[in-house]
Amino acid sequence: MSPVPDLCVLGLGLIGGSVLRAASAAGWTAWGATKSPQDATAATSDGFDVSTDLDAAITRAKDVDALVVIAVPLPAVDEVLRRITTIHPTAKLTDVVSVKAPVAEAVSRLTPDARYVGGHPMAGTSTSGWQASTPTLFHDAAWVIASEDDSDPEVLQEAIRLALATGAHVIPASATEHDAAVGRISHLPHVLAAVLATVGADGGPLALALAAGSFTDGTRVAGTRPELVQAMCEGNRSALLDAVDDALGRLGAARGSLASTGGLAKTIEAGHQARQALENHQKAPRKNKDIDLDSPTAPKALRTLGARGGRIVSLDGATARAQTS
Amino acid sequence: MSPVPDLCVLGLGLIGGSVLRAASAAGWTAWGATKSPQDATAATSDGFDVSTDLDAAITRAKDVDALVVIAVPLPAVDEVLRRITTIHPTAKLTDVVSVKAPVAEAVSRLTPDARYVGGHPMAGTSTSGWQASTPTLFHDAAWVIASEDDSDPEVLQEAIRLALATGAHVIPASATEHDAAVGRISHLPHVLAAVLATVGADGGPLALALAAGSFTDGTRVAGTRPELVQAMCEGNRSALLDAVDDALGRLGAARGSLASTGGLAKTIEAGHQARQALENHQKAPRKNKDIDLDSPTAPKALRTLGARGGRIVSLDGATARAQTS
Numbered sequence: 001m002s003p004v005p006d007l008c009v010l011g012l013g014l015i016g017g018s019v020l021r022a023a024s025a026a027g028w029t030a031w032g033a034t035k036s037p038q039d040a041t042a043a044t045s046d047g048f049d050v051s052t053d054l055d056a057a058i059t060r061a062k063d064v065d066a067l068v069v070i071a072v073p074l075p076a077v078d079e080v081l082r083r084i085t086t087i088h089p090t091a092k093l094t095d096v097v098s099v100k101a102p103v104a105e106a107v108s109r110l111t112p113d114a115r116y117v118g119g120h121p122m123a124g125t126s127t128s129g130w131q132a133s134t135p136t137l138f139h140d141a142a143w144v145i146a147s148e149d150d151s152d153p154e155v156l157q158e159a160i161r162l163a164l165a166t167g168a169h170v171i172p173a174s175a176t177e178h179d180a181a182v183g184r185i186s187h188l189p190h191v192l193a194a195v196l197a198t199v200g201a202d203g204g205p206l207a208l209a210l211a212a213g214s215f216t217d218g219t220r221v222a223g224t225r226p227e228l229v230q231a232m233c234e235g236n237r238s239a240l241l242d243a244v245d246d247a248l249g250r251l252g253a254a255r256g257s258l259a260s261t262g263g264l265a266k267t268i269e270a271g272h273q274a275r276q277a278l279e280n281h282q283k284a285p286r287k288n289k290d291i292d293l294d295s296p297t298a299p300k301a302l303r304t305l306g307a308r309g310g311r312i313v314s315l316d317g318a319t320a321r322a323q324t325s
Numbered sequence: 326m327s328p329v330p331d332l333c334v335l336g337l338g339l340i341g342g343s344v345l346r347a348a349s350a351a352g353w354t355a356w357g358a359t360k361s362p363q364d365a366t367a368a369t370s371d372g373f374d375v376s377t378d379l380d381a382a383i384t385r386a387k388d389v390d391a392l393v394v395i396a397v398p399l400p401a402v403d404e405v406l407r408r409i410t411t412i413h414p415t416a417k418l419t420d421v422v423s424v425k426a427p428v429a430e431a432v433s434r435l436t437p438d439a440r441y442v443g444g445h446p447m448a449g450t451s452t453s454g455w456q457a458s459t460p461t462l463f464h465d466a467a468w469v470i471a472s473e474d475d476s477d478p479e480v481l482q483e484a485i486r487l488a489l490a491t492g493a494h495v496i497p498a499s500a501t502e503h504d505a506a507v508g509r510i511s512h513l514p515h516v517l518a519a520v521l522a523t524v525g526a527d528g529g530p531l532a533l534a535l536a537a538g539s540f541t542d543g544t545r546v547a548g549t550r551p552e553l554v555q556a557m558c559e560g561n562r563s564a565l566l567d568a569v570d571d572a573l574g575r576l577g578a579a580r581g582s583l584a585s586t587g588g589l590a591k592t593i594e595a596g597h598q599a600r601q602a603l604e605n606h607q608k609a610p611r612k613n614k615d616i617d618l619d620s621p622t623a624p625k626a627l628r629t630l631g632a633r634g635g636r637i638v639s640l641d642g643a644t645a646r647a648q649t650s
Contacts, residue, residue, distance in 0.1 A: 003636055021482020025459050049402075069485075075384075078453070122537055129437060142534065142535055144535065145637070159533055171531070171535060173531055178535075180528065180532075180560075181528050181529075181532040182535060184525045184527070184528040184534045185525045185533070185535055185536045185537060185540040186535070186537045186539055186540065188524060189521060189537075189539035189542075189543040190539055190541045191576070192517050192520075192521055192543060192576070193539070193543060193600075194592050194593050194597070194599075195575045195579065195592065195596065196513065196514060196572070197596040197597075197599035197600045197603070198575055198592075198596050198599045199509055199513060199568060199571045199572050199575065199597045200509045200513070200514075200599065200603070201598075201599035201602045201603065202509070202571065203506050203509040203510060203631050204634075205606065205632065205634025206496070206498055206502060206506045206632050206634060207465065207506040207509050207510045208510070208602060208603050208606040208634060209606065209634045210447060210467055210496060210507060210511070210608075211510045212514075214510075214515055214518070214545075214546040215510040215514045215549075216603070217512040217545050218517060218518060218542070218543055219596070219599070219600050220539075220542050220600075221539040221542065221543070222596040222597055222599065223597070223600045225597075226590075226593045226594050226596075226597040228590050230588075230593045230594075231559065233589050233593070234583070234587055234588060234589055235585075240583065241523065241583055243524055244576065244580045244583065245580065246524045246527065247520050247521070247576065248523050248573070248576055250523055250524065251517070251569065251573055252573060254516055254519075254520065254569065255569045255570065255573060258559070258565065259566055262562050262631055263555075264555050264558050264559055265555055267516060267520065267557045268515070268516075268551045268554050268558070269551050269555075270337065270519065270522075270523045271518060271520065271521075271523050271544070271547040271551075272519070272522075272548070272549075272550075272551040272554075273526075274519075274522035274523045274525065274526035274527075274544070274547065275460070275518075275522045275526075275528045275544050275545075275547035276548070277535060278522070278525070278526065278533050278544065279429065279548070281530065281533040281534065282533075284641045306528065306531050306534070307530065307531050308530050308531075309529075309533060309534045311534065325530070
């Protein structure tokens, strides 16, 4: 079992700020840096060890071999990685960016000697900034930890430990598996909500006056700040294209069936069964399972757990206590 | 001003049953008929004047020139109209079916001498049957009244009066305008929810485990009983095809943009603006407006009101008190 590491959080928006708050609340020694003087001042006055000096924060991480969390938006990741490779090229690294393969690619390109394990806490998109951050943002949230065959065992355990310390449960998956899944259940919903909202509003005031719960629910996330949605979706371009193509194919099939036979049974029935699958997953009884994180096959065992819909709920030394359906 | 008519409700499921309950609670003399002996027994023991004898109910409507409400599912409308044209061909007719042009077509085909004004109270799809009916189902709901240039003025007023008596507000529109609007804001959302649920569940247990609020919200109505959704969507085939084609076009454009430039700005921005339009519509300050229902131009004035997102909230004699944004 690795000891609790010190924590260096780079980027202090909603997610990074909440990581700093949650880890501090859990007793970790943690500090951070942000480019925003306002956020640094606010965080400092909230009692946190924060400055605008990224290099100093990384140097301190090097001195104590801290776990470094990259918590900037995807377009700013390269710039942060260049500072890390200059100051501390073998840093223990994780991140909280909403796509995993593009970050892994940037890490192998810019900081090839870093010990990197990707992460993605699935909480919060509609507000932003340090002021919106809370220590409880991740309570009961899913936090994906990227588990690859060559994942550094120490950093893998520390990233899991961090996620659990914030109150999240850990869902292991490879970067590719993660991106494919979130393309389907997070990014595609945003694209479809935008399309639905637009087609509805094109019906004019009468359509808006008749808008029922189906429309209100189906367009809710179109109310999210568009620049956040755009960055999230565009960052997962490749996997999102696959999901959009699936949706186009299914919607086209529904269109063809409705036009030719007037029938929608296949579309509606499949959708109903899929929704039942979601509800069944959420209420399925769970079995306990232990995974030895010191084992060389741990990354594969973790991915198998995640692929089956399982999760890690606690750590006991190097033993991950998991629940699976 | 027409006096309050007596009311004959044919079909006593969720909607018809709730109409009978609400009109009775408002002091109307009302009776009904249903093909279901169980529902007739339940309604009778609940204190309502209900039987399984459709012909007797129609004969009584003829004797007192009652307003007849067709409250059976679309596939059963023809059969009811045939009984009406046999017993009382000049009946005052309205209906509560979720599409309007197909019902209007059936009426002109089967009961051409009836004085028909279509209606659609927009409430309730996920439960069904007399047992689910309540007198408050239509409180604050939108109730569309089909307003055509040749609408019978007396029945138009009585249909509006009935809707208001149940606690609904009235949104006037032509049958064609109604069907186009609900295709966009009620039927398309159900089709997209089915497609989204299926594409998500195709991602397997990992995707379901990561399902965020965007997916849960966007697929909620896929949990509705599929036979209800199917009947509702298929009944509005022509208008729904237009809406699906719009959605396919916009989703295809998003796909093309994402594939070629990697950008989704146009899709996401348009969706955000459309959602803002919905929220602005819902909170817009409303101006009062009176419409004289005895005027020969009343149907046109009503359609203009509806097309602008307005609604009728009360009747004072033959004067409709309307709110418009």
